[in-house]
Amino acid sequence: MTTPTTSKAGRNLPAAIAVGAGLGAVLIAVLTLVPMAWYGIVSVALGIATWEVCKRLRDGDFGVPFWPLLVGGQVTIWVSWPWGIEASFVAFAATVLVLMVWKLFAQGVSNAPQNYVRDLSLSVLVLAWLPMLATFGTEMVAQDQGNFRVLTLVIVVVCSDIGGYAAGVLFGKHPMAPAISPKKSWEGFVGSLIVGTVGAILCSLFLLDTNWWVGIALGPLMVIVATTGDLVESQVKRDLGIKDMGTLLPGHGGIMDRLDSLLPSALVTWAVLTILL
Template identity: 65%
Template sequence: MTTAPSKAGRNLPAAIAVGVALGALVIASLLLVPMVWFGIVGAAMAIATWEVSTRLRESDILVPRIPLLLGGQAIIWLGWPYGTSGVLGGFAATVLVCMVWRLLDQGLNKAPQNYLRDVSITVFVAAWVPLLASFATLMVTHDGGAKWVFVFMLGVVCSDVGGYAAGVLFGKHPMVPAISPKKSWEGLAGSLVFAIIGSLLTVTLILDANPFIGVLLGVVLVVTGTLGDLIESQVKRDLGIKDMGTKLPGHGGIMDRLDSLLPSAFVTWLVLTALL
């Protein structure tokens, strides 16, 4: 017998089980061997890129999947020895190879067919998935970087939990019904309360830093997380699909779980790098 989705549209027991399992994997890797985080992020980005590229190809948008997958790994892994310079170099090389790949794929003796559209969307995917994810791995290269990742992940979790709980219990006023009907202003308020409290505590207790940094981080995590979720919802609406994949029960695909994490990784890295 299948479990009916909750008011927020999820299979709640399955979603909780998957979330706990993923959280345990992250915690174990960061506590035992922090650099294993590169492998976890790299694997997740490969699956997410495959999901997105598959959905795009189903809509006849021919993104060059092989160089996008390999380039995504280069973007992630070059951050280990070379930091932001390695990430930027990997991204530039990926874009260049994808441009040439798509050019040769259609044949040099044929009239161009959607070349500009396909290449533009390919660059978007490379920036959206592996480039933003690389900032989650760059965090762990800092001294005490595992603590940065904990602060990042706990802040996003607090935002998600607060938004979900407030949305289910009090949600009456849709925020952007044309893009995401289940998002409400009450849910956004819940996200703000939980994320600010959670980030304030983690920044103070884990990083031993100024609590005002935690307040700032909590606010920006809610803003970027919400916008990240809306961006993926808009992409899915453009493609006429509900989920990017089906690999995570209660969540959809890997990319459906990463939509708020990807931009949040960048802003966490930015805030902590600038202020710490």
């Protein structure tokens, strides 16, 4: 008799664990040995995620331009290294201007653009959703204890995922948002809050070498935005009629399917730690 490998959440659990462990090992090695290489990792991940999202949207008949989003997104990420987060906002605004002109003449100078407002609005959303949010997680590595700040971001999100999955499987009975993500439960959310907050406290004490209450301020807020980020991507995929944004990571889906919680959490982590540390 063959033992099923598909989890209650509909994933190949052994493959998901193996991929997750491998990514975690690479992340720890990079942040420990060559922290600034984090820029390169985020750059590659965001490039793939941008391709995944643009492909899915174009398959859904949305005119989202890939190349301006790819190039503008890369510039938005990289300019924060020498010039800080303010430069990323300038790059973001400049890319919006490029998108406005690009979409205006996408059908040629003699043809009126089709669905201009819809496609331009969606393009700006993709730009803000992916590279702009990712920039906060990238720029954080250049701060004091930057490698540990990034590790805190990743560890708390992973703790939230583990707590939510375990509590959902063991105790999940009350759907959280059945019209968006039927497998998410309130019991799972409570598990995410508990494990995520514990993870944030431990990171505050042993990685950031600061007060335990920093974890109390950071953990619940990160769990809330991580959960919301996951729901947002679930709704986007529901609108497009797809299960995953990609297939690159066995047991996980695509790169974007792993970034949905990390991207909004990057902004929260950057903001909270910048204020409190």
